[in-house]
Amino acid sequence: MAARGLRRAGPLGISALALLVLVIVLALVAPLIWQQRADAINAAEILRGPSGAHPAGTDLLGRDIFARVLVATRLSVGLALLATVLGVTAGLLVGATTAVLGRRAGRWIGTLINITVAFPNLLLALFFAVIFGVGAKGAVLAIGFATAPGFARITQTLASGVAGRDFIAAARIAGVGRFRILTRHVLPNIAEPLVVTATIAMGGAMLAFASLSFLGLGVQAPSYDWGRLLGEGLQQIYIHPAGALIPGLAVVLAAMAFNLSGEVVARAIGLRSTSTGTLGDPPPPAPSDPMPEADALLAVHNLQVSFPGVRPVRGVSLSLRRGEAVGIVGESGSGKSLTALAIARLIEPPGEVTADRLEFLGEDLRGDVSAHRRLLGTSLAMVFQDPMTSLNPVQRVGRQLAEVVRTHQRADRRTAWARAVDRLSAVRIADAAKRAGQLPHEFSGGMRQRAMIGMGVMANPALVIADEPTTALDVTVQKQVLQLLQNIRSAENVGLLFISHDVTVVGQVCERVLVMYAGRIVEDLPASALREHARHPYTRALVAAVPDMETDRNLPLAVIPGRPPDPRDLPVGCAFAARCPLATDRCREEDPPLDSLETGRRVACWHAEQTVPHLSLIKGEQS
Amino acid sequence: MLSLLVLVTAAFAMIHALPGDPVRAALGPTAPIELINARRAAMGLDDPLWLQYLHYLGNLFTGDLGISMTSGLPVSDVISARFGSTVEMAVLAFAVAVVVSVPLGTLMAVLVRHGRRRAGDFAFTSASVVLATIPEFLMAVGLVFLFSVQLGWLPVAGRSGPDSYVLPVLSLAIGPSFVLARIVRVEMLTVLEADYVRTARAKRLPDRVVYLRHALPNALTTTLTLGGLLLGSLVAGTVLVENVFAWPGLGGTIVGSILAKDYPTVQGVVLVYGVGVLLVNLVVDVALAVVDPRSTIRES
Numbered sequence: 001m002a003a004r005g006l007r008r009a010g011p012l013g014i015s016a017l018a019l020l021v022l023v024i025v026l027a028l029v030a031p032l033i034w035q036q037r038a039d040a041i042n043a044a045e046i047l048r049g050p051s052g053a054h055p056a057g058t059d060l061l062g063r064d065i066f067a068r069v070l071v072a073t074r075l076s077v078g079l080a081l082l083a084t085v086l087g088v089t090a091g092l093l094v095g096a097t098t099a100v101l102g103r104r105a106g107r108w109i110g111t112l113i114n115i116t117v118a119f120p121n122l123l124l125a126l127f128f129a130v131i132f133g134v135g136a137k138g139a140v141l142a143i144g145f146a147t148a149p150g151f152a153r154i155t156q157t158l159a160s161g162v163a164g165r166d167f168i169a170a171a172r173i174a175g176v177g178r179f180r181i182l183t184r185h186v187l188p189n190i191a192e193p194l195v196v197t198a199t200i201a202m203g204g205a206m207l208a209f210a211s212l213s214f215l216g217l218g219v220q221a222p223s224y225d226w227g228r229l230l231g232e233g234l235q236q237i238y239i240h241p242a243g244a245l246i247p248g249l250a251v252v253l254a255a256m257a258f259n260l261s262g263e264v265v266a267r268a269i270g271l272r273s274t275s276t277g278t279l280g281d282p283p284p285p286a287p288s289d290p291m292p293e294a295d296a297l298l299a300v301h302n303l304q305v306s307f308p309g310v311r312p313v314r315g316v317s318l319s320l321r322r323g324e325a326v327g328i329v330g331e332s333g334s335g336k337s338l339t340a341l342a343i344a345r346l347i348e349p350p351g352e353v354t355a356d357r358l359e360f361l362g363e364d365l366r367g368d369v370s371a372h373r374r375l376l377g378t379s380l381a382m383v384f385q386d387p388m389t390s391l392n393p394v395q396r397v398g399r400q401l402a403e404v405v406r407t408h409q410r411a412d413r414r415t416a417w418a419r420a421v422d423r424l425s426a427v428r429i430a431d432a433a434k435r436a437g438q439l440p441h442e443f444s445g446g447m448r449q450r451a452m453i454g455m456g457v458m459a460n461p462a463l464v465i466a467d468e469p470t471t472a473l474d475v476t477v478q479k480q481v482l483q484l485l486q487n488i489r490s491a492e493n494v495g496l497l498f499i500s501h502d503v504t505v506v507g508q509v510c511e512r513v514l515v516m517y518a519g520r521i522v523e524d525l526p527a528s529a530l531r532e533h534a535r536h537p538y539t540r541a542l543v544a545a546v547p548d549m550e551t552d553r554n555l556p557l558a559v560i561p562g563r564p565p566d567p568r569d570l571p572v573g574c575a576f577a578a579r580c581p582l583a584t585d586r587c588r589e590e591d592p593p594l595d596s597l598e599t600g601r602r603v604a605c606w607h608a609e610q611t612v613p614h615l616s617l618i619k620g621e622q623s
Numbered sequence: 624m625l626s627l628l629v630l631v632t633a634a635f636a637m638i639h640a641l642p643g644d645p646v647r648a649a650l651g652p653t654a655p656i657e658l659i660n661a662r663r664a665a666m667g668l669d670d671p672l673w674l675q676y677l678h679y680l681g682n683l684f685t686g687d688l689g690i691s692m693t694s695g696l697p698v699s700d701v702i703s704a705r706f707g708s709t710v711e712m713a714v715l716a717f718a719v720a721v722v723v724s725v726p727l728g729t730l731m732a733v734l735v736r737h738g739r740r741r742a743g744d745f746a747f748t749s750a751s752v753v754l755a756t757i758p759e760f761l762m763a764v765g766l767v768f769l770f771s772v773q774l775g776w777l778p779v780a781g782r783s784g785p786d787s788y789v790l791p792v793l794s795l796a797i798g799p800s801f802v803l804a805r806i807v808r809v810e811m812l813t814v815l816e817a818d819y820v821r822t823a824r825a826k827r828l829p830d831r832v833v834y835l836r837h838a839l840p841n842a843l844t845t846t847l848t849l850g851g852l853l854l855g856s857l858v859a860g861t862v863l864v865e866n867v868f869a870w871p872g873l874g875g876t877i878v879g880s881i882l883a884k885d886y887p888t889v890q891g892v893v894l895v896y897g898v899g900v901l902l903v904n905l906v907v908d909v910a911l912a913v914v915d916p917r918s919t920i921r922e923s
Contacts, residue, residue: 115626119900120856122863123893130637130881130889207758211863214760215878234764234867241768248761256756346824349737377827384825389818394840404826455826 016260023254027077030070038067057242059232065243068229069250076225077254079140079218080205086144087205088198091151096182098156110156116149124149125208129217139218143208147201154197158190196266203258210251226251297322297463297495298343301357305338308350310568313338314519317594322462325489325496327506327527329542330516331564336499337385339516340467343497344382345369361462377408381456383485385468387448391440397451398424398436404458419458427454427484446477453484463495464488470505482509503530503542512600515539518565518575521594524602535597535608537580574606582607626904630897634890635679646692688894689887693880698891701876706895709872713861713899715788716795717854723800725843728807732842733834735808736815747808751801760863763794767867791868795860799853806849810842817841844911851907855900862896 042062051057057065094113098106116124121143128142162168162185171181212218213227214234221228226247233243296319305313313335320326328336342353345365358365361379365372384390392400401423402416411419417436424432427450440448449469456464466485470478486509489496500506506513507530515523515536523536534540541560562579565571573590577583586606594604646662663669670678682688688698735744757765770777770790778787814820815838823837865874873892880888 111625112629115629118626118852118855118904119897120852120859122856122859123896123900126859126862126877126881126896127633127637127893130886130893134882203756211758211760215863215866217878217881230761230764237764237767237772241772244764245768248764252757252761255758256753259756260752344825346821349739373827373829382822382825384818384822386818390822392819392823392837392841394844395837400822403828403832407826407828407832452822455822 013260013264016257016264019253019257020261023073023077023257026070026073028074030073034067034070037064038071039063057240059236059243065229065233065246068224069226069246072225072229072247073250073254075136075219075223076206076209076227076251079136079225080143080202080209083140083143083209084147084198084202084205086140087147087201088151088194090145090148091153092155092194094148095152095155096159096187098152098159109152113149113152113156117153121146121150121204121208122211125212126217129212134217134220136219136223139209139212143205143212146208147205151194151197151201155190155194158193159186162186162189193266196262199262199265200259203255203262206251206255206258226254296320296359297324297361298497299357299359300343300355303339303342303353303355303358305335305342305347306352306354312519312567313342316516316519316521318514318521318524320463320495320497322495323489323493324512325486325498325510327498327500327510327513328516329500329503329506329513331501333564333567334516335519335567336501336516337467340382340465340497340499344380344465345372345376346382374408377404378459379462381453381461381464383449383452383456383464383466383469386472387445387452388472390452391443391448393440395439396437397440397443401436401451401455401458404455408459420454423454423458424451426457427451428480429454444477445473446480449473449477449481450484453481453488457488457492460492461494463497465497465499467499468501469498471500471502478505485509504546507531515542518570519567520575520604521602522576522604524594524600526600529601535601535603536605537582537607538576574604626901627898630894630901631680631683632676634894634897635676637893638886638890683894688891691880691885691888693883693885693888698888701888702873702891702895705871705873705876708870709861709865709874712788712791712795712864712870712872713858715792716799716857716861719792719796720799720803720854720857723796724803725807725839725846727800728804728846729811729834729839729842731804731808732811732815736812748805751805755798755802755805757798758863759794759798759860760867762797763790763864763867766790766794787868791864791870794864794867795857798860799850799857802853803846803850806846807842810845811838814838814842847907847911851904854903854907858896858899858903 040063042058044062059065059068094109098109098113124146125139125142128145129138132138132141159182168181168185171185176184209218209225210227210230213225214231216231219225219228224232229247230244230251233240233245233247237244298318298320300319301317303313303316304311312333316335316339318326328339330336338347338351341347342355343358343360343365345353347353355366360372361375363372363375365376369376391397398417398420401420402411402413405411405419406413406416421432421436424436429435429447429450435443435447440451443451449472453464453469464485469485470481473481482505485496485498488494496510498506498509503513507527510527513523513525513527513530514521515525515538517538523534523539525534525539530539531543534543538560545560560579565575565578571577571588573586573588574580574583574592577587580587584606590606592604592606594602595608596602597608646659686699688702690696691698691701694701731744731747734740735747767790776786777789778784811834815834817838819841820833820838823833828837861872862874862877864870865872866878869875873895877889877892877896880886880892
């Protein structure tokens with residue numbers, strides 16, 4: 001654990017810990033070794049600059065500043081420690097009291113803590129310094145009490161987090177008293193973060209102490225800590241800068257040692273390292289079908305998307321004509337959404353997109369995407385899955401729509417706004433003029449999705465890519481949104497690429513369906529063939545898994561056994577083989593290519609000719 | 624509002640929480656008893672506590688903060704003479720911190736996103752941690768050494784021409800600038816992954832618009848919330864920086880009056896600082912409401 005923690009700490013953390021050890025050792029031994037030297041007054045050497053004998057020079061009385069800084073370590077660290085201990089104890093008591101006291105009293109104290117926390121530490125320290133008086137003792141009390149509210153707040157937060165857990169409830173039911181619950185159950189569970197915070201607070205206390213002493217409110221002569229030395233040194237900064245700089249450096253280094261060590265420990269406790277897998281040899285791009293037809297609105301050939309260590313889309317080819325609706329269906333992780341994003345050129349680094357062909361309206365989209373900004377901005381519309389998060393929460397909806405034509409068609413503000421209102425009413429948002437001036441959170445989920453679609457049709461799109469546009473919506477709202485997409489498609493002859501995990505919806509909306517599995521298209525078939533004439537065992541299993549009115553409700557719901565393969569670790573042969581009832585040795589050794597069958601159909605399966613009853617493909621109804 | 628009441632009560636209680644007699648403490652152990660009694664009576668210290676409290680509140684409403692024990696001048700006069708230069712310094716430093724941190728943090732986020740430029744990111748984070756740890760008055764000492772002693776470009780102390788503002792303001796602003804820049808960076812990195820930023824990109828807006836108009840306002844909400852606390856401590860930082868630069872502001876007054884045990888002055892100045900902090904919080908809340916129309920003004 002310690003070694004692992006150290007490794008995670010990194011060079012910065014290790015040096016912080018080393019520095020911390022040095023500070024503590026110095027605090028212990030420095031006065032024993034250098035005390036005399038530090039106090040030796042030498043009238044012959046007043047205010048000398050740094051030299052061999054005096055590395056940091058001498059002060060007004062000819063005393064060695066470096067020795068004084070070293071000796072002052074004990075007082076500086078010791079007082080800060082005292083103040084921290086006091087602050088932590090007081091904070092802990094107050095914070096824990098809120099947990100022990102009843103709800104109302106606890107809330108009052110909580111409010112008081114919150115108010116105090118709003119004031120900076122130094123102001124609180126000054127306030128308490130007035131009450132406790134000037135001097136080391138007063139400063140310890142002042143800084144201690146100034147630290148307390150922050151600690152009380154943290155204790156309170158942590159304790160209320162623990163208080164909700166089951167074992168506390170169990171203890172309470174078992175009749176354990178409040179105080180005992182606090183000491184036996186709550187405190188041990190929040191000790192770790194508290195210790196870390198205390199270490200960081202220690203760094204803050206050192207700085208606060210230096211501040212007070214520097215102001216003359218802390219340690220009084222003839223005692224000295226770093227703050228006092230710094231204040232004295234500052235008087236002579238013109239003649240003798242080292243006198244101010246060396247104590248200053250000492251304060252900063254020591255404070256940083258405590259701060260960083262605390263954070264290092266926090267990180268070692270809290271964070272888990274994330275490992276990134278490595279990408280094996282990329283599989284040779286699967287040979288695909290001949291080129292899609294030439295008059296296509298969208299033509300994609302051998303599209304691949306890869307991220308470091310994984311290739312979630314492995315050679316997708318598809319085409320789409322004007323006015324056509326094509327669906328992509330597959331389980332989550334099948335690469336369907338990434339395919340959509342890749343086509344729209346919205347994959348960001350470290351993701352990489354390659355394709356032998358990626359044409360939209362006859363324009364090659366490969367290469368620098370900014371060259372196609374206008375075309376994509378006006379002719380390609382995207383509708384995303386979650387309308388709750390896809391609109392900018394702090395901008396008026398109308399403005400977010402208007403932006404499209406303002407950017408790409410240089411429309412003036414008023415024209416753009418009018419268009420936005422017009423489009424909002426086109427997507428059946430009632431009272432569009434008023435709604436345009438509202439923020440997204442004033443819209444319902446369905447309205448937001450319609451607004452997203454409205455945004456897509458601000459210009460004159462030739463293609464709408466809708467990525468699970470109805471998944472986050474109610475069933476009733478789903479229908480409206482689907483109907484809206486259909487209307488737009490037929491009214492303006494717009495192509496639709498519809499991505500969904502729901503094979504039924506895709507079948508209703510689209511003319512053609514592409515079934516994706518593990519980053520590849522495994523079947524391309526007309527929607528009309530989906531129910532009865534699918535060839536790929538996976539497609540058939542998907543269809544069969546959908547319950548309908550005739551499904552026997554006494555049987556468990558049908559599922560496809562197993563899970564999709566990890567895209568980081570794909571099998572050699574057909575990716576579906578492990579879950580396929582038809583799988584043979586050939587399937588496990590050779591990946592089937594996506595072969596064209598009769599017009600418009602493609603399938604990637606060695607057993608595509610085999611007809612097997614749907615029902616035997618899925619679990620549940622077998623048993 | 625509640626905070627203000629707590630603050631006022633605390634300032635009132637401060638004097639009464641003092642061990643011993645504040646008048647005795649201020650006048651010194653050798654002062655004759657008659658003088659002390661007279662002064663006590665003049666200050667109303669012999670009245671019952673609740674009466675004193677009501678008097679105190681009443682006086683506050685009329686802007687009367689009492690009489691300074693050392694100078695004999697009304698505390699409100701002492702404060703108003705020095706208030707301006709402290710506010711000047713704090714506001715300038717705040718402005719510098721915002722002007723530096725927001726572009727810097729945004730730039731860092733844009734440059735390092737998707738794990739690019741790791742070395743640069745590490746350097747920025749380390750440097751900002753170090754710079755943010757250095758307290759204002761040490762920063763001040765370092766800057767004085769560099770720019771006044773070594774280079775001789777800027778005056779070492781005092782408040783005269785525009786160049787005398789540079790070092791005090793910088794010493795106050797550098798730390799918060801980097802802390803804020805780090806917050807902006809982290810927030811921007813989170814926001815840039817948000818769905819609505821993807822929507823903005825899907826609209827093919829220029830990068831500049833995506834970053835500045837869609838991402839930044841969303842990043843600023845959290846930044847402001849966290850930054851508010853930081854700005855509060857900036858108010859406190861002026862106390863130290865003023866002492867380094869012999870700045871004729873409230874910082875010198877409060878330290879001087881604490882040392883001289885001039886409690887009415889201390890009380891008044893503490894009150895002013897406290898109100899300053901509360902004001903900063905209020906401004907942050909209002910700014911939040913402007914940037915993010917969803918959030919309503921929280922009750923303090």
